[in-house]
Amino acid sequence: MVSTDLATIAAHLEGLEETIIHRLIDRAQFRRNRSVYTPSNSGFPDAGERSLFELRLRYQEEMDARFGRYQVPEECPYHQDLPEPERLAPLTESPLSRDAADAVNRTPEIVSAYLKFVPELCEQGDDGQYGSAVEHDVLAVQAIGRRIHYGALYVAESKYRASPDAFRDVASDPDPSARNDALLRLISRPEVEEQILGRVRDKVEYVQATVNLTVRRRVEPDLVIRLYRETVIPITKEGEIDYLLVRAAEGIHG
Amino acid sequence: MVSTDLATIAAHLEGLEETIIHRLIDRAQFRRNRSVYTPSNSGFPDAGERSLFELRLRYQEEMDARFGRYQVPEECPYHQDLPEPERLAPLTESPLSRDAADAVNRTPEIVSAYLKFVPELCEQGDDGQYGSAVEHDVLAVQAIGRRIHYGALYVAESKYRASPDAFRDVASDPDPSARNDALLRLISRPEVEEQILGRVRDKVEYVQATVNLTVRRRVEPDLVIRLYRETVIPITKEGEIDYLLVRAAEGIHG
Numbered sequence: 001m002v003s004t005d006l007a008t009i010a011a012h013l014e015g016l017e018e019t020i021i022h023r024l025i026d027r028a029q030f031r032r033n034r035s036v037y038t039p040s041n042s043g044f045p046d047a048g049e050r051s052l053f054e055l056r057l058r059y060q061e062e063m064d065a066r067f068g069r070y071q072v073p074e075e076c077p078y079h080q081d082l083p084e085p086e087r088l089a090p091l092t093e094s095p096l097s098r099d100a101a102d103a104v105n106r107t108p109e110i111v112s113a114y115l116k117f118v119p120e121l122c123e124q125g126d127d128g129q130y131g132s133a134v135e136h137d138v139l140a141v142q143a144i145g146r147r148i149h150y151g152a153l154y155v156a157e158s159k160y161r162a163s164p165d166a167f168r169d170v171a172s173d174p175d176p177s178a179r180n181d182a183l184l185r186l187i188s189r190p191e192v193e194e195q196i197l198g199r200v201r202d203k204v205e206y207v208q209a210t211v212n213l214t215v216r217r218r219v220e221p222d223l224v225i226r227l228y229r230e231t232v233i234p235i236t237k238e239g240e241i242d243y244l245l246v247r248a249a250e251g252i253h254g
Numbered sequence: 255m256v257s258t259d260l261a262t263i264a265a266h267l268e269g270l271e272e273t274i275i276h277r278l279i280d281r282a283q284f285r286r287n288r289s290v291y292t293p294s295n296s297g298f299p300d301a302g303e304r305s306l307f308e309l310r311l312r313y314q315e316e317m318d319a320r321f322g323r324y325q326v327p328e329e330c331p332y333h334q335d336l337p338e339p340e341r342l343a344p345l346t347e348s349p350l351s352r353d354a355a356d357a358v359n360r361t362p363e364i365v366s367a368y369l370k371f372v373p374e375l376c377e378q379g380d381d382g383q384y385g386s387a388v389e390h391d392v393l394a395v396q397a398i399g400r401r402i403h404y405g406a407l408y409v410a411e412s413k414y415r416a417s418p419d420a421f422r423d424v425a426s427d428p429d430p431s432a433r434n435d436a437l438l439r440l441i442s443r444p445e446v447e448e449q450i451l452g453r454v455r456d457k458v459e460y461v462q463a464t465v466n467l468t469v470r471r472r473v474e475p476d477l478v479i480r481l482y483r484e485t486v487i488p489i490t491k492e493g494e495i496d497y498l499l500v501r502a503a504e505g506i507h508g
Contacts, residue, residue, distance in 0.1 A: 007468075008468075008469070011466050011468045011469040012469050014466045014469065014470070015283065015466070015469050015470045018279075018465070018470070019280060022276035022280075025272075026273060026276075029269065042340075042341065043340065043341025043342070044320075044340040044341055045340065047340075052321075052341075056321060059317045059320070059321075060317070063313045063314070063317060064385075064389075066298075066313070067306075067310060067313075067385045067388070067389070068384075068385045069385055069389075086296075086297065086298040086299065086301075087296065087297030087298060087306075088297070092382065128346065130322075131318075131321045131322045131323055134321070135318075135321070135323075139393075199464070202464050203464050206460055206461070206463050206464050207460070207461050209460050210453070210456050210457050210460050211272070212265050212268045212269070214261075214262070214265040215262070215265040215266050215268065215269050216268070216269045216272070
């Protein structure tokens, strides 16, 4: 059984952080290559209006779906009409509420936030390395998505277990806006957020400490911190709220 | 035009090093999962004798082929019967000999060396994370392959240009074994190899300096150094010899 111990979950989130940092650095080695995000410009004959990036994301998710990626709750695809898995993953007992986990899919927002981030991450211009650019884009989006969804599901479940009454109480407020504000206050831990940001800064520094700047582009720690502050942390919290609303209702009615 | 300046090539190889290190560390977060390498055991209904790893490599290369990965000479696929690219990459002027580059494909050896390396890289046993294990295996193999082929082609071309007469002379030896030994002596630079190994050690240390050992498995620098010493460096040199034999013959006859 996967743990709901908050320290264990936090440590797992730390691990996912490293994958995100590595993949952002890999993407930053290529120029912005704006045309890969332009609709109807993939160069693939039957791709319709999809951009090269959207097409790569589609192909990647189709392959991953066949290999069973989306059988674990923390992996949420961008596309809903993906092929069935060709093999069944061994069922592991989950501490999550299945219905609450199914209520969380923040991937469209993650993709859109990432695409706004690319022009800051990459040097302006075009190097013709379109295939590499979108390959790394998709790997980066997947790493960010996994971090956000894993956090949303497991952190929310863990917090719910620590004080189910408080969550049930707040979630039963009939005013959706007041209810969400109160949930946000219940789940926010500013000191933990500051800790995460400090650790991300150290990691981005360390990982690039020995980089040869003749050929490698260095990613500024502040940039990754901004991605965490403006995208990773807030979207994780929105996902937690999605989860908790269903989870708390189950607690009341179930 | 891509440079044939040895310092620029070496700097590019340094960059590829980082990607290799990151991907090995990512794979090492999962157990060995031996069954993913067992033939006829993929769980995919129509996969025949392929293992899950072989199947993932096949799917990945099919996708990458459509996106044009194998249009650049330093990307060599494992499979020869891949789909055509759906879009044409912009042709960039290449400093390489096309025929000589086509003579180099060390991917089967790279895959086989990598699979021998997995049991040392990963903790023994099975964690059921088969999809993740083969996903990271394929990403690691691709990064190693790109490093080796890039080195083989560009370093060989650069060395050839520095002393074409010496290479033509040695390559015309009718005794294949004496000829290859002499080529190997001509291309070997032990002091550069020691430099690479030292740098790899530093990078593996640094990249993991801030790792939380509660949940992340640390990869020993010695392990990556062994992969470089026993696989990356010698296979690169074999690739250089493949290239130089064709390149020098062109120099004589062409």
